[in-house]
Amino acid sequence: NKKSHAEVASPLCVGADAFSSGAAGVPPSLCVVPGTLVNANTLEDFKDWDKAALLRQVAGTIWEDVCSGRALAEPHRLSRFLLLTFADLKTHRFYYWFAFPAFAITPPFRAKAPTPLPAVLDPAQVDALRAGYAHLAASPPADGAEPHAGAPAFFAVRLSASGGTGASLQVEEVGQLSKWAEWEEDGPAGQQAWLALCDPVPTHAGWPMRNLLVAAAAAVRRRDAAATGERAFRVLCFREPPQGAATLTAGATSALYEVTLSLDAAGGDAAPAAVGWEKNTSGRAGGRMMDLSSQMDPVAIATSSVELNIQLMRWRLMPALQPQLVASQRCLLLGAGTLGCAVARCLLGWGVKVITFVDSGTVSYSNPVRQSLFTHEECIGGQTAKAPAAAAALRRIFPGVQARGVVMGIPMPGHHVGRDELDGVHADAAALEELIASHDAVFLLTDTRESRWLPTLLATVLRKPTFTTALGFDTFLVMRHGLPPAVEGFPPATDGTSVDGGPGRRRRLGCYFCNDVVAPANSMTRRTLDQQCTVSRPGLSMVASALTVELLVTLLHHPRGPDADADVPAEARPEAQPSDGESALGVVPHQIRGALAFFRHDCMVGHAFDKCTACSDTVTHAYRARGFDFLLEAFNGGAFLEELTGLAQMHREAEAALEGLDLFDDPVEEGEEGF
Secondary structure, eight states, X not given: OXXXXXXXXXXXXXXXXXXXXXXXXXXXXXXXXXXEEEEOSSHHHHHHSOHHHHHHHHHHHHHHHHHHTHHHHSGGGGGOEEEEEEEEXXXXXXXXXXEEEEXXXXXXXXXXXXXXXXXXXXXXXXXXXXXXXXXXXXXXXXXXXXXOOBBOSEEEEEEEEEXXXXXXXXXXXXXXXXXXXXXXXXXXXXXXXXXXXXXXXXXXXXXXXXXXXXXXXXXXXXXXXXXXXXXXXXXXXXXXOOTTSOOOSTTOOOEEEEEEEEGGGGOSSSOOOEEEEOBOTTSSBOOEEEEOGGGSOHHHHHHHHHHHXXXXXXXXXXXXXOHHHXXXXXXXXXXXXXXXXXXXXXXXXXXXXXXXXXXXXXXXXXXXXXXXXXXXXXXXXXXXXXXXXXXXHHHHHOTTOEEEEEEOOOOOTTXXXXXXXXXXXXXXXXXXXXXXHTOSEEEEOOSSSGXXXXXXXXXXXXXXXXXXXXXXSSEEXXXXXXXXXXXXXXXXXXXXXXXXXXXXXXXOBOOTTTTOSSXXXXXXXXXXXXXXXXXXXXXXXXXXXXXXXXXXXXXXXXXXXXXXXXXXXXXXXXXXXXXXXXXXXXXXXXXXXXXXXXTEEEEEOOBOOTTOTTTSHHHHHXXXXXXXXXXXXXXXXXXXXXXXXXXXXXXXXXXXXXXXXXXXXXXXXXXXXXX
């Protein structure tokens, strides 16, 4: 409405399926028109874009189709549209501006007052017209034309006069637009050929009529190059509903127009001038803006914003990045202290939405300054459990995360289990195994060496990717545990040449305990104050935690995933061992050892030890065979694991060898026997 600029429903719908090729599934009652989407990267680009040049470009494409005759064979080409957009994905404001190029020829079109269709055709012929159009929509395209879904936006109608009066016109055929020129020029006396379009405007002739008339005039010029002067065309603005459907918008009546235009205006080499940028709600030429922020759930906004930051890395810098692969990981964090808090925050940054904390401690006054998920208020009283508090903090930071805190101790070797503790320890071991089985990645972030033993064993049995992070004063260790073979039945690798029972196969990477020659023992008794607290440089935990998470993400992008071998320089790789592939994010080390004193990181490799007390086949087979009874012996028996794995025998053999070793090469002088 030019006076009030009232909003009306747009007859053009650009849905999510508009970007799929072929427009499959479009019902025959709808017309499919091609469009061009131009998306600006910034709001400034959206405002400063040369709109006139864009319109000329699309209008030029329509003109090429008109001149070549393709517009009559494939008439949807006459209704091309243009859409300029900018999406502010942070504020959820979407800017858009539609253009529907229409030719503005000189001299302009001249049209007589329209005649309502019921005044031209009787009801029976109107029904015949509707039936003919419905049949046309279901018919195959004209010869040589590309298949096109939906109803034709433009078509032709052939009529015959009976008795010489307009009221007795008979609808003879409803056909493709390409038949119009034949019917118009070669028809018998008394025959009429109408141009027709599905008019999107209910009360006035829609702009698509302009392009249709130019295409018809060009067709006349192609058939008769000498044709000049003015020519009158009958054009039907078809606004009838599909058969069986309700009437259209109130007042939407099909009408017949008689339009006169100059054939010379459609005969030049250059495209006529075009108009078509739509006006905004203020009645001025300009784009529109839709603000969806107030209509969206804040949680949904937060989720899309987090995903946007990650997707930008893939769109702009790393096309091989797989954000959904990372976000789908279910991560189990054993320890909700300094390392657990830092690892959880980094996982959130990568979009991970399932994070579970396991910890038996409570928040103390020294925690908040180093452990980023806790506050001073949670220290008061000393009764706030760390795991649930950390999970609650994650949900406050990002409501879309599924964070859970489990208050539970981890049974440990060297920590004697009494009769009254037996049921509780059994339940904790079973719960820990269930937690590890239900997650995709396990992070060992506890304070003591022995607390990492049972999770390492269980993760090895269940083949779960496991990551250990350990801190010194100014040094740290970040490592991933090697996975056992996926196929059962391979013997342990004892000769250092095989990991899974076959010559030439890669050696399995070791776990946190594979470099030890003693079993884990109780390290928590008689600890001094400095041993009870985290005594490390404050920035160390953040550096190590970040590297731990990045190691997981890099590993996920390797072709072999968690089974990937450690990346080593080509000169250090055995000749018989080919490359294991590459991760899109870079090298995939086994261990990262860092020292802040030198601001240095070193990547190292440590292979599986056949006498390892946590991941060796001897230990995993014993656990599978005996279950909790085996664990109980490990918890209570000081030398049990060393005897089981052969470490004790190795110690005895080493001691025996030392006893027979002569440490003095010089002969004993007289009088020195008592020295």
